[in-house]
Amino acid sequence: MHNLSRKLASCLLVLILALGCGWVVSAAAEETVTLVWSFWGDPGELPPNDRVIEAFEAKYPHIKIEKQHAPWSSYFDRIQTQMAGGVAPDVMFLNNIPSYASRGVLMPLDDLIAETGYDISPYYPELLRIFTFNDVVYGFPRDNDTTVFYYNKGLFDETGVAYPDGSWTWDDFLEAAKKLTKTDARGRTTQYAVALENNTYPVWVYQNDGKVFDDAMYPSEFMLHEPKGVEAIQFIADLINEYKVAPSFAQMLQLGSSTDLFQSGRVAMAMTNAARIPSFQQAKFEWGIAPLLAGPTGIRANTMGGAGYVISANTKHPEEAWTFLRFLAGEEGQAIFASTGVAVPAYRSDTTREAFVSAVPGGYGHVFINETENGVLFPIFDGWVEVSTSIVNPALDLIWIGEKTAADALADIADEVQAYLDSKR
Numbered sequence: 001m002h003n004l005s006r007k008l009a010s011c012l013l014v015l016i017l018a019l020g021c022g023w024v025v026s027a028a029a030e031e032t033v034t035l036v037w038s039f040w041g042d043p044g045e046l047p048p049n050d051r052v053i054e055a056f057e058a059k060y061p062h063i064k065i066e067k068q069h070a071p072w073s074s075y076f077d078r079i080q081t082q083m084a085g086g087v088a089p090d091v092m093f094l095n096n097i098p099s100y101a102s103r104g105v106l107m108p109l110d111d112l113i114a115e116t117g118y119d120i121s122p123y124y125p126e127l128l129r130i131f132t133f134n135d136v137v138y139g140f141p142r143d144n145d146t147t148v149f150y151y152n153k154g155l156f157d158e159t160g161v162a163y164p165d166g167s168w169t170w171d172d173f174l175e176a177a178k179k180l181t182k183t184d185a186r187g188r189t190t191q192y193a194v195a196l197e198n199n200t201y202p203v204w205v206y207q208n209d210g211k212v213f214d215d216a217m218y219p220s221e222f223m224l225h226e227p228k229g230v231e232a233i234q235f236i237a238d239l240i241n242e243y244k245v246a247p248s249f250a251q252m253l254q255l256g257s258s259t260d261l262f263q264s265g266r267v268a269m270a271m272t273n274a275a276r277i278p279s280f281q282q283a284k285f286e287w288g289i290a291p292l293l294a295g296p297t298g299i300r301a302n303t304m305g306g307a308g309y310v311i312s313a314n315t316k317h318p319e320e321a322w323t324f325l326r327f328l329a330g331e332e333g334q335a336i337f338a339s340t341g342v343a344v345p346a347y348r349s350d351t352t353r354e355a356f357v358s359a360v361p362g363g364y365g366h367v368f369i370n371e372t373e374n375g376v377l378f379p380i381f382d383g384w385v386e387v388s389t390s391i392v393n394p395a396l397d398l399i400w401i402g403e404k405t406a407a408d409a410l411a412d413i414a415d416e417v418q419a420y421l422d423s424k425r
Contacts, residue, residue: 031062033320037328038068039093040075044278048340055336056327063320088312090321091328094139095307098217098382101133107311109137112322122331122348126304126377129217133382139310140329141346142337145273146372147200147303149290150280155180155191155268164269164290170207170235173293177245180268193245194269195258198400201236203303206376207295208232213421216377220425222417224392225410233399234406241402249400262287273303274360274368275342281361289364291371304375306346344368383424391416 039049046069053065068089070078082088083105100106113120120128123141131139149164156163161176168176177193184190202212210228213219223229239246247255247267255261262270263283270276271292280287294300309328311321327333334352337343341359345352357365379388395413398404404412 032064033062033317034064034066035091035315035317035320035324036066036068036089037091037093037324038070038075038079038089040070040072042071045342048337048343051336052328052333055332056324059327060320060323063324065324083312086314088314090312090315090317091324092310092312093142093307094310095305096380096385097131097138097308097310098133098380099385100310101136101138102382105313106138107313107315107318107321109139109311109322109325113137116322116326118326123346124304124348124372124375126375127306127346129377130305130380131308131310139308140325141306141308142329142334143308143343143346144306144372144375145303146344146368146375147203147271147273147292148367148371149194149292150262150270150272150276151288151290152262152265152268153286153288155265163288166291167294168290169294169298170296174239174243174245177239177269178243181243181245189244189247192247192261192267194239194271195252195261195267196236196239196246196249196271197258198249198396200271200303201233201396202376202378203292203301204232204236204295205229206301207293207299208235209295209297209299212379213381215381216379217381219379219381219421222414222421225407225414230406230410233396233410237399237402237406240400249397274344277341277360288362289360289367291367292374300374301376302371302374304372304377305380306344308346341365344372383420387417387420391420 041049049067053067057064079088079092088105094100097106112118120137124144127141127144128137131137131141151164153163159179161179164176180191180193181189182191205212205224205228208228208231210226210232211223212229213223214221224233240248247261252258252261255266256264258270258272259276259279261267263279265285292300292302309325311318311325315321329347331347331349331351334345334347335355338345338352338356339359341356341361343356345356353369357369359365360368391413395409399406399409
């Protein structure tokens with residue numbers, strides 16, 4: 001009995017130790033980790049981000065999310081400073097991914113994708129391409145910056161112009177725009193047909209079967225100065241200067257943005273994205289949403305591009321950051337953002353589509369979903385911000401104010417842009 005008692009006692013001790021070790025391992029596995037997540041936006045854009053945090057922490061209670069929020073105007077300066085100091089947020093909402101990836105400040109994700117079997121096929125291929133650099137994936141898109149026409153039904157009804165639909169071409173648009181533009185007895189414009197945005201010009205180029213560069217991400221040739229590009233840019237300028245159906249971009253600095261002009265009833269149409277829906281819901285008139293135009297040869301094109309999520313190369317919690325990134329940019333997170341009606345989901349599934357479509361008023365959600373399928377990448381290569389700011393935009397400004405024709409202004413900069421591209425090879 002004595003020996004048996006000792007054996008039982010020994011077994012009990014081993015069992016206690018085993019259970020104890022198991023408890024220690026379990027506790028270590030569930031140790032709370034805090035991640036910093038940064039994103040920009042107006043105060044009104046905070047609620048869906050808070051909902052994402054709530055849903056994620058409920059699913060992964062051992063991972064806490066500390067948000068770092070700032071308006072667009074100051075967000076990037078802060079991120080750049082943090083990156084330089086090696087203390088960037090663990091997970092970040094960013095755009096222009098190649099410019100950051102080229103500096104080594106983002107975590108490459110290919111190995112994690114392979115190890116966890118994360119399915120990337122639901123993302124629009126061209127959108128996913130934005131988040132790659134040298135064929136390595138660095139992040140995932142949250143949404144697409146799909147552009148549509150918002151139109152004021154009352155102003156269309158007053159002039160007897162049929163509402164825009166998917167059949168409109170450039171010619172149809174111009175004829176309607178002429179009728180929708182009103183002037184007073186002194187010849188001053190009291191109502192414009194359309195408010196444009198100066199950063200959407202590539203859409204018109206693509207609709208005309210032209211290109212800005214031979215490749216949006218890895219360009220070797222500047223092509224905007226070629227005939228199809230020139231024709232598209234001149235068409236936009238003519239809307240402003242010859243036909244006077246749209247205010248100039250310089251005028252809009254005084255009159256207000258496309259959102260302001262449309263919401264106040266001073267323009268019949270606004271060419272912009274889904275983020276404007278909350279503002280337009282405050283308008284005191286009935287409005288609708290229509291697809292963009294078909295170019296002269298029937299080509300349809302829209303914006304393909306948007307921001308998304310990446311992981312800092314310096315994160316101290318790569319496993320947890322990867323878990324959060326997949327939630328954010330995957331079906332669960334995107335469905336939450338899509339349910340606001342202001343973020344066209346980049347992750348294609350029945351869940352995300354339904355969340356978006358059901359949130360857009362008037363049953364117009366399908367317009368955005370369909371138009372996203374026509375998306376074409378805008379220039380986004382490493383160095384594009386420098387080229388556009390110092391060379392391309394100043395030339396376009398001369399065209400928009402009518403000081404130069406598109407042919408002359410674009411020909412003037414062609415060699416300079418090409419020289420820049422050649423210097424990066």
